Amino acid sequence: MDHLIDYVEKNHDRYLSELFEFLRIPSISGDPNRRDDVLKAAHWLAAHLGGIGMENVQVFPTTGNPMVYADWLHAAGKPTLLVYGHYDVQPVDPLELWTTPPFEPSVRDENLYARGSSDDKGQLFIHLKGVEAYLKNGRGLPVNVKFIFEGEEEIGSVHLEGFVREKKDLLKANFVLISDSAMFAYDFPSICYGLRGLSYMQVEVTGPNKDLHSGTFGGAVHNPLQALAEIIASLHDKNGKVTVKGFYDDVIPLTRKERDSFKRLPRKDSAFAKELGVKQLWGEKGYTTLERLWGRPTLEVNGMWGGFTGEGAKTVLPSKAFAKISMRLVPGQDPDKVAKLFEKHVKAIVPKSVTVSVEKLHGGKPALTPIDSDAVKAAYEALRKAWWKKPVYMREGGSIPIVVEFQQTLKAPTVLLGFGLPDENAHAPDEHLNLKNFFKGIETSVYFFDELASMTWKG
């Protein structure tokens, strides 16, 4: 392994100049005028995959942007790893807030500045260089590797789900590796092993059959805005627990090991509150902030509206009131089941003076790759060796739909190895990637393939 790590260290400059080429292509999927650039990035990536020794390189067209695929499958009897990433990038507005132009990569203070440096060209490039280290040094890879890169992640991965289902056999793998997220903090090599799921609902409360004058009718008919506020207020108890009946029934509790591990992470409530501009944090009693965010299901009002919302004073008692309410789910919970519990609960508590309708707008399952699974263990060892320190376990409060798709269609657990940092402006001006993390990332990639190959594994 030392041999490979030496190789990585000697090639830092070349890695950067190659990545600069990739970053110079303005592959903004959200801008129809950049269609040619998006295609250019796909083909640049395909050519590069061929160049490092990957085989079976293919650019699959979709009705949107193409999927870029490549594999190397000569590690007989060893597991197969699917590496996912995306070669499209976010728009760059407001352009005037960039210190240097977004598509002219520039290094300042140990950071590489460019749109896509962190999200996700720089991070996916890490694993290309990890693979290259093996293939350019006269040895094969210790595991079988497949790459799949899409060009629509920043516009909702429109064609990815269909593609994964259609190409299920081609993409078949034992593990999935994604580097498209952030480490917990600088110098905290991190493994993200869990994501929350989602049930997103819309609630419509109807009072009188038309908008009324609030002077003429106010006080004799239940105002649907008030009724909606009463419903929403009742969805949490005084301890911050969600009151929806049965909501917590299927929750797999955080283990003692997980809670202990989260507690060791350097997150101060006071600093977090200050960063968010609030005097006091809020949440479910009995849990720390990280436990609330990563390991507990929650209920959020995402939108609420009705009546007069313009300038000034209009005395209306509206006919209808609306809210968008989403529940974040943790492992064990099922989005459809929770959506039904929510609907049932709201219909049970609605007063007779109004009517309510509930619609499910969107759902996604939670994802969890157990800490003691082979993939997580391999990631742990790889990080430890590259960083010379113990990695931390983390989860994400949000959802990444493709992780669930891989889990469901490929039956493959996913490890999220993020090499970005939380403040690297992934979707904002001056996006950057820390160079230490970039180079350490390549070393981690090299170690990871090796560790995965040595895990006890029944193929």
Next chain:
Amino acid sequence: MDHLIDYVEKNHDRYLSELFEFLRIPSISGDPNRRDDVLKAAHWLAAHLGGIGMENVQVFPTTGNPMVYADWLHAAGKPTLLVYGHYDVQPVDPLELWTTPPFEPSVRDENLYARGSSDDKGQLFIHLKGVEAYLKNGRGLPVNVKFIFEGEEEIGSVHLEGFVREKKDLLKANFVLISDSAMFAYDFPSICYGLRGLSYMQVEVTGPNKDLHSGTFGGAVHNPLQALAEIIASLHDKNGKVTVKGFYDDVIPLTRKERDSFKRLPRKDSAFAKELGVKQLWGEKGYTTLERLWGRPTLEVNGMWGGFTGEGAKTVLPSKAFAKISMRLVPGQDPDKVAKLFEKHVKAIVPKSVTVSVEKLHGGKPALTPIDSDAVKAAYEALRKAWWKKPVYMREGGSIPIVVEFQQTLKAPTVLLGFGLPDENAHAPDEHLNLKNFFKGIETSVYFFDELASMTWKG
């Protein structure tokens, strides 16, 4: 008096043809293209006032539409009555829903159809004909009469308040009479003696200092939409009482006589609920629907908004949430004081996890002309004589700002003698006025002047 009533009865046809002329002028104040027609209506009215024998006729220009004034002040030692009305009308859209064109008056089934027939050309015309009956029959009026008609009522009476203050001496009167509203129901001659006031507030709840991703942050920070819902839900107790501290302190309770009088009115909760399309009415326990609407202060949410309100599912935890909340006030309550109580209360109950700001947008005092005051007694007798039955006392749940202005600037109590009906489409297509009410209205006007003159009055 019989002599005058005979005169009225003999002139029905002429009254209608004169009113038709007035109604044919499309004096829509909300339509800048109708400016000439609005002016035409003002001058038609001025000419008509002169024609019936009123004196000192003046058309006062404003930077908007003019005020039309006239008086007859020869009843030495007798009270002075100011009659207010408006000669502008609502827009007519949607035009295709009119059975006959809005500015071509047409009689069908004992109703006169035209824009302005009920609101307010037809109703103000009633008092012109009441005055005419005296002045055209060789006798003077038994009281002093002043008319003031504006042309901006349908666009918020923009210049009326300033005009009343500026022309305080010209408009000085002991009583004010307004016919611009509806009777309780058909065949229920009605006196409206009270209006609710208003304190209209805007509430802004701030949580985090920017919009957050509800997955990444949901559950660890108090969602301002939820906090706003909790605040709003807490503003009523389980008996429908407003919880704002001190809210009811200054309320002058309904008297036994008033409550008895309201109870005799034919208003069925079941029919009212059906009309509004609700299964069940709602309101403050211990009061009937009419008491809630007319005699009790209330609190209404007029608008509420925040977060994502478009189509679909966006997972935002917003920084801010807003509500427009108005309180209807009854006699005894002061809008400024109630606004302060509201602000104090909301600031006292807001949790530490969010901040709140409260702004007063608008306010208006309640108005009450006691049932046993001379003006109300005169109106009662006049209605009884014209209709041959006992009138009913009613209040309005809404506010009419000009009534408060007359009360404050002129120190004159107002009687609201409405001759419209609640279902006459005042602001909708096919506006109409019941002809029986129109002719009975003129008789009422004749009797009212006479009754007012005979009241014990200390000028």
